[in-house]
Amino acid sequence: MLLALKSRRTIRHFKDQPISEEQIHKIIEADRYSPTATNLQNVRYTVLIGNTMREFERVSMAAIRKVIGLAKPFSSAAKTTRIEDDFLFHHAPVAILISAKKSPMDRFGADVNGALAAAHMETQAESMGLGVLVSGFTIISMKISRKARKTIGLERGEKPVACLVIGYPSIKHRRIPPRKEAKIRIR
Ligand SMILES: Cc1cc2nc3c(=O)[nH]c(=O)nc-3n(C[C@H](O)[C@H](O)[C@H](O)COP(=O)(O)O)c2cc1C
16 A cells, blocks of 8 residues: 555546546545544535536636736746646546535535545545546636636535546656655654
8 A cells, every 4th residue: 555655646648548437436435435524524526527627627727827817927937837728637538526515513624524535536546547636726727717616516615625637647657756754743
């Protein structure tokens, strides 16, 4: 298990190969038994495929480009950053948006529950030979674009937490990457 976790890498290049419904259900099943704050079991999964996925990416990229455009006079990074149309999903066949319904019982549980979901589902997908990209920009685009949120159909009080972009990898990483030392406190 530890070796599998240490060899995990972000995948941004995917084969033109579909993922079956059964595989998607298996990945989601990996989260059903995760702990949730006050046992809320409030995590939701939106599976993006086909035209909806492409439309979401188009709408989101328009919003991201608009924000970068506004930042150009103030930021040299914004001036030089070039982002491609497939910047969010890299032609992957599936993206699963993980959201969590906020609860007055537990104000911070949504983030932790969603993050645990992302971790467990990512590990499950990799154990099935799939590659995963955790797409933070997808969550940012949902924060800045009402149109993007509408494409997903989020309900009131439902917070987007993480997005897993999933497909068969078309590249192979052969090395475990160097990491910072763990900062551990024992008291
Ligand atoms: C919360 C989160 C958001 C991320 N967002 C993006 C993203 O929007 N685009 C991207 O290409 N990579 C994204 N990544 C992947 C990181 O860039 C990647 O994990 C990091 O560079 C280390 O590389 P590795 O995963 O291959 O070890 C994200 C990772 C996390 C955990």
